[in-house]
Structures are given as structure tokens and as C-alpha cells.
Amino acid sequence: MKGIRTVSPFVLAAAVLTIAITPSPRLLAQPATTQLSRASDNSHTPQWSVQVKTVDPGDASISASFQIAIYESLLDELSKTKKFKQVFRDGERTSSDDVANLLILRTKVEKYTAGSETQRAVTTVSGATKLTVRSQLCSQDGQVVFERTVHGEVLFMGSNLRATHNLARNVAKTIKQSALPAPSISALAQNGQL
Amino acid sequence: MNVAAALVGDRSFRIPRSAMMVLILLLGSTAGLFAKKGSGTANSTVVFSARATHLLGFEGAKKNSTGTLSIQDGVLRFQKGSDPAVQVKIDSVQDVFLGDESKQVGGLPMTVGKAAVPFGGGRVVSLFAHKKYDVLSMEYVANDGGVHGAIFELSSGQGRRLRDELTALGAHASSNDERKQSKMEVSNERN
Numbered sequence: 001m002k003g004i005r006t007v008s009p010f011v012l013a014a015a016v017l018t019i020a021i022t023p024s025p026r027l028l029a030q031p032a033t034t035q036l037s038r039a040s041d042n043s044h045t046p047q048w049s050v051q052v053k054t055v056d057p058g059d060a061s062i063s064a065s066f067q068i069a070i071y072e073s074l075l076d077e078l079s080k081t082k083k084f085k086q087v088f089r090d091g092e093r094t095s096s097d098d099v100a101n102l103l104i105l106r107t108k109v110e111k112y113t114a115g116s117e118t119q120r121a122v123t124t125v126s127g128a129t130k131l132t133v134r135s136q137l138c139s140q141d142g143q144v145v146f147e148r149t150v151h152g153e154v155l156f157m158g159s160n161l162r163a164t165h166n167l168a169r170n171v172a173k174t175i176k177q178s179a180l181p182a183p184s185i186s187a188l189a190q191n192g193q194l
Numbered sequence: 195m196n197v198a199a200a201l202v203g204d205r206s207f208r209i210p211r212s213a214m215m216v217l218i219l220l221l222g223s224t225a226g227l228f229a230k231k232g233s234g235t236a237n238s239t240v241v242f243s244a245r246a247t248h249l250l251g252f253e254g255a256k257k258n259s260t261g262t263l264s265i266q267d268g269v270l271r272f273q274k275g276s277d278p279a280v281q282v283k284i285d286s287v288q289d290v291f292l293g294d295e296s297k298q299v300g301g302l303p304m305t306v307g308k309a310a311v312p313f314g315g316g317r318v319v320s321l322f323a324h325k326k327y328d329v330l331s332m333e334y335v336a337n338d339g340g341v342h343g344a345i346f347e348l349s350s351g352q353g354r355r356l357r358d359e360l361t362a363l364g365a366h367a368s369s370n371d372e373r374k375q376s377k378m379e380v381s382n383e384r385n
Contacts, residue, residue: 054333054341064291065331068343072251089340117298121308121320157305159297161249161345 046183047085050078050103050137054090060112062131069161070107070133073168078105081176101183103145106136107171110149115160129154129163135171137180145181148174241265242359244352248272249329251344253336254280263346265359272346282334287365288341291331292357294350296324328353332365 052074055067071090078087085101088094094102111132119127130153137146152167154160246263248255252272255261261274270287273279298304300323308316308323330346330353348356361367 054343063293063331064289065293065295065329065345068331068333068345069250071341072343089336089342091335092338092340116296118296118320118324121298121305121324122317124317160295 046101048083048101048103048180048183049086049088049094050084050105051088051092051094052078052090052105053107055133056106056108058109060109062109062112065161066112066131066164067109069164070109070131070168073165074105074107074171077168077172078175081172083176083180099140102140103137103180104140106138108134108136110134115154115163117159120154120156124156129160131163131167133167133171135174137175146175146178148178150174239266241363242356244348244356246272246352247347248274249345249347251342252280252282252346253342263348263356265356265363268363270360282342284360284363284365286336287332287334287360289333290357290360290365290367292353292367293329293331294326294353295329295347296326299323299325326350330356332360 052071055070057067075087075089078084084103088102109131111130113128113130115129116127130151132149132151135146135148135150136144138144148171150167150170152163152165152170154163154166241264243262243264245260247258247260248263250257255272256274259274261272261277264271264273265284268284269281270284271279271281298320300307304323308319310316311319328348328350330348331343333341333343336342346353346356357367
């Protein structure tokens with residue numbers, strides 16, 4: 001009885017708190033193992049690389065600045081998705097390893113409605129800049145693995161070029177959400193990943 | 195007449211020899227200074243220089259940053275304040291396009307201010323608060339062969355000057371119609 005009395009209630013409270021706060025060794029180990037398994041998954045799962053081609057204006061009377069802005073924004077946004085191992089520019093020299101798992105992104109403008117920032121500011125309801133493009137991801141042998149029509153627009157605030165940024169973000173989002181087929185086995189063998 | 199000649203003529207010959215020597219030395223030194231400056235500019239000739247806003251694409255430069263765009267020693271250079279300059283060789287510029295754009299002035303603060311004006315007064319302000327800019331777009335090829343595109347916004351009239359200077363130095367300038375035509379030709383050749 002005497003021994004029990006000597007233990008301070010503060011010490012007891014501290015001990016209880018320590019036990020309550022400290023997670024069990026099993027719980028501590030769990031995230032580490034999942035991280036390890038994820039890392040190992042990444043090391044084994046082959047990833048596509050993508051090469052972005054310059055924008056084809058099609059029949060739309062779109063200005064060169066818009067084509068360039070779409071191309072540059074696509075490069076930016078695709079890099080942000082982390083869906084691809086590498087994002088290459090049009091004409092960029094790629095190593096043989098990259099070529100094996102390379103997809104080519106072609107973008108063709110289908111529809112373009114020129115807007116006006118002043119008109120938007122004055123009327124609010126008119127003067128929107130609208131863009132519609134056809135995006136295709138093709139493999140090296142010309143097989144289309146992804147094809148979508150994507151829109152981008154500026155309705156209220158912002159400069160006309162903002163439509164290109166919105167469009168590129170939508171393209172990248174659509175590609176990210178889509179399930180691309182795994183790179184072919186022959187490509188993997190060529191790449192030394194098998 | 196005689197009086198005037200006596201007043202001017204006599205005094206003109208009374209400049210002390212030492213003062214003359216100082217004057218000659220002074221003239222000589224300034225001439226040397228000018229000659230030195232001249233040789234300095236001959237090494238790095240600034241063909242064009244103007245304030246510009248980099249909208250996107252020029253590798254190494256921040257988006258929507260305003261700085262000085264210049265052509266010097268066969269390179270197109272963009273420098274924002276004291277930041278290190280970013281440059282590309284004019285030889286690598288493949289195509290230059292010129293366009294114009296009308297923008298609302300004042301940015302976000304102005305937009306908020308206009309929205310706060312009662313009875314739609316902000317819309318009337320918007321009708322007049324816009325400015326025309328030249329938009330110069332260009333395509334260039336980097337060392338790795340990759341195609342880059344860059345867009346700059348310059349005050350009205352400067353874009354044309356820059357395009358002319360770039361074409362004079364060997365860059366190719368084309369209109370949108372030409373570009374479309376060449377693309378169509380390429381696609382026909384493929385078919």
C-alpha cells in the first residue's frame with residue numbers, strides 16, 4: 001500500500017498519455033511497408049513517355065499565338081499530371097529506351113470562336129473565347145490508344161489566351177483519368193524491363 | 195567698326211598660353227573617351243531594345259513577367275530587372291508571327307473596382323479602359339532539337355519593329371495564312 005501511495009498522480013497521468021499517444025509498432029510499420037510496396041510497384045510498372053506535337057490548326061482560322069500557347073500549356077499540364085515518365089517536345093531527340101514506350105500526342109483544332117475581353121467586361125454574357133480540339137494519343141506503330149474531343153473557354157474574366165490554358169488543363173485531366181493500355185511486351189523486352 | 199574690332203580683336207589674342215594648353219588637353223581627353231565608348235558599342239551592338247511582357251514559353255523566363263527584350267550580338271535576350279538574362283540565338287528562330295490584342299487595363303484591382311461601381315457604371319469604364327498591344331509569337335529550336343514557342347506582349351508598334359529586325363537578321367516571318375498553307379501542303383504530301 002505504501003508503494004502505491006508514493007507514485008505521483010502526475011507520473012501516472014503522463015504514463016497513460018504516453019501509452020495513448022504512441023501508436024503500436026504494427027501501426028508504425030504499416031505505412032512504411034505500403035510505401036515500399038508502392039515504390040516496388042512503380043519500379044516494375046512500365047510508364048509511357050509522351051511527345052507533344054505542335055498544334056494543327058485544321059480548318060479553323062486560329063492565330064499562331066493561340067497554337068503556340070496550346071502547345072506550351074499542354075507541355076506544362078502534362079508534366080504536372082505525373083502520368084508519363086517523360087514529356088518530350090516536338091522534334092526533341094529521344095533515346096532508344098524512351099522511344100520504346102513513347103506515345104505521340106496530336107492536337108487538331110476543330111472549332112475556334114474568337115472572343116473579346118472588352119466585350120466580356122462590358123456585357124458579361126457575350127464575347128467568350130471558345131476552343132474545341134481533337135486530341136489523339138498514338139503509339140509508335142500508329143495505333144490510336146486515346147482519342148477525345150476537349151473544350152476550353154474563357155466566359156467571364158481573363159485574357160483570351162486563358163482559353164488555351166483551360167483547354168490544356170482539360171486535355172491533361174482527361175488523359176489522366178483515362179486508362180491507357182500498358183506498353184507492349186516487345187517494347188518492354190526491348191527496353192530491358194522484362 | 196573700328197571700335198568693335200578693337201574691342202573683340204584685341205581681347206581674342208589675350209588668352210593666356212596655359213589656358214589654351216588646358217583647353218587642348220580637355221578636348222583631347224573627351225575625344226579619347228568618345229572613341230573608347232564607340233569601340234565598346236562596336237563589340238556588342240544593341241539593335242533593338244524595348245519593354246515587353248513575357249506571356250509564356252521563353253525557356254528560363256517567368257510567365258507574365260515584364261522586362262527588357264533586346265537584340266544584341268545575334269541573340270534575342272529577355273531580362274527582368276536584376277535577374278539573369280535569358281536568350282536564344284536568332285539563327286534558331288524558325289518563325290515569327292505578329293498579331294494584336296486588346297486588353298483591359300488595371301488588372302484585378304481595376305476589375306474589383308469596376309464591379310463595385312453601382313448601377314453598372316463599371317461596364318462603362320470597361321468600354322474605355324482597354325489598350326491595344328502587339329503580340330509577337332515565335333517558334334525556335336533548342337539545342338536538343340525540341341520546338342519551343344514563346345509569346346511576348348509589346349506596346350503598339352514595337353512588335354512590328356522587332357519582327358522586322360528579326361527578319362533582317364535571318365529569322366523567317368510568316369502570316370497565319372502562309373502557315374496554314376504550308377501545313378496543308380505537308381498533309382497533302384503525306385496522303
